[in-house]
Amino acid sequence: MFIRLNCFRIIFQRYHSTKPTPHQQAMMARGLPKRTPIEGVQHVIAVGSGKGGVGKSSISVNIALALSRLSYRVGILDADIFGPSIPTLLNLRNHKATTITKTNLIEPLINFNLKCMSIGFLTKSDGAIVWRGLMVMQAIEKLLRQVAWSPLDYLIIDLPPGTGDVQLSIAQLIPLSGVIVVTTPQELSLVDVRKAIEMFRLVHVPIIGIVENFSTYFCSKCSHEEKIFGENGGQLLANEFHLNILQSLPIDIHFRRACDEGRPIIQENETMLCSKFNNLAKQIIEFIHTKQTTTIE
Numbered sequence: 001m002f003i004r005l006n007c008f009r010i011i012f013q014r015y016h017s018t019k020p021t022p023h024q025q026a027m028m029a030r031g032l033p034k035r036t037p038i039e040g041v042q043h044v045i046a047v048g049s050g051k052g053g054v055g056k057s058s059i060s061v062n063i064a065l066a067l068s069r070l071s072y073r074v075g076i077l078d079a080d081i082f083g084p085s086i087p088t089l090l091n092l093r094n095h096k097a098t099t100i101t102k103t104n105l106i107e108p109l110i111n112f113n114l115k116c117m118s119i120g121f122l123t124k125s126d127g128a129i130v131w132r133g134l135m136v137m138q139a140i141e142k143l144l145r146q147v148a149w150s151p152l153d154y155l156i157i158d159l160p161p162g163t164g165d166v167q168l169s170i171a172q173l174i175p176l177s178g179v180i181v182v183t184t185p186q187e188l189s190l191v192d193v194r195k196a197i198e199m200f201r202l203v204h205v206p207i208i209g210i211v212e213n214f215s216t217y218f219c220s221k222c223s224h225e226e227k228i229f230g231e232n233g234g235q236l237l238a239n240e241f242h243l244n245i246l247q248s249l250p251i252d253i254h255f256r257r258a259c260d261e262g263r264p265i266i267q268e269n270e271t272m273l274c275s276k277f278n279n280l281a282k283q284i285i286e287f288i289h290t291k292q293t294t295t296i297e
């Protein structure tokens with residue numbers, strides 16, 4: 001399995017300098033390992049971006065809660081081994097996953113009605129994790145397969161930044177119903193996010209659409225609007241790859257504060273961000289429904 005993933009990775013890295021030839025594409029198709037679903041989990045949605053710090057984790061948590069508020073059974077997996085944020089965002093910092101089921105699976109922690117798992121719940125302290133690639137892959141496999149996720153309608157996976165081993169492995173190990181790509185309007189972000197979109201396309205992961213975060217800022221004193229990270233970046237990306245912008249989220253001080261305090265902002269009903277996350281959940285459901293209908297026909 002790891003040899004096949006490695007071959008694929010080398011070919012993908014070459015892709016960044018030159019597009020794959022038909023021969024390389026055929027090799028990649030042959031090299032794809034068979035994806036095995038996670039038992040008892042109906043849909044897996046990844047939230048990714050080539051870029052770090054664009055809001056993937058904060059957005060993942062609120063998508064998960066929005067789906068849960070629609071009465072779906074939802075879990076969230078923090079796939080960021082080196083910088084897990086989900087424990088903080090879900091107010092589970094310093095909590096550990098210590099219960100093992102009769103079938104030898106790790107019980108996920110539960111907060112806000114979400115089943116949650118993160119490497120942060122399995123390691124001893126907040127200290128830095130210094131692991132080589134193979135250990136990271138083993139940890140990812142464990143988080144996917146050895147956690148008592150079942151039964152779930154949706155598992156949201158918060159991907160780490162970049163287009164490396166973890167993203168590729170997840171895309172190759174399990175069938176993903178779709179991925180939400182997060183970017184900021186800034187060119188610096190777009191460069192990395194383009195690579196992520198290309199990677200998802202190469203491994204045949206359906207892209208649900210783009211969320212543009214930090215799209216604008218309104219001064220809390222005078223309501224003056226400033227486009228701090230630039231303008232139309234998300235739309236340019238969407239046009240380039242024929243994707244939809246699902247939502248544009250402003251820089252919001254309450255959102256930032258809520259994240260730090262482990263309070264998902266979606267709980268604050270009647271706010272603009274709350275309705276944006278509710279709409280995002282509906283867009284995900286619609287995407288999956290449309291995909292299923294087209295597959296059946």
Ligand SMILES: Nc1ncnc2c1ncn2[C@@H]1O[C@H](COP(=O)(O)OP(=O)(O)OP(=O)(O)O)[C@@H](O)[C@H]1O
Nearest residue numbers: 052053054055056057058161250251252255256259
């Ligand atoms: N729309 C927003 N308004 C204000 N602050 C935000 C917004 N979105 C995210 N943040 C803040 O930006 C920071 C980065 O967000 P987050 O950790 O979710 O990004 P990330 O892409 O998951 O980062 P990493 O790549 O490091 O995992 C956090 O402090 C978060 O609270």
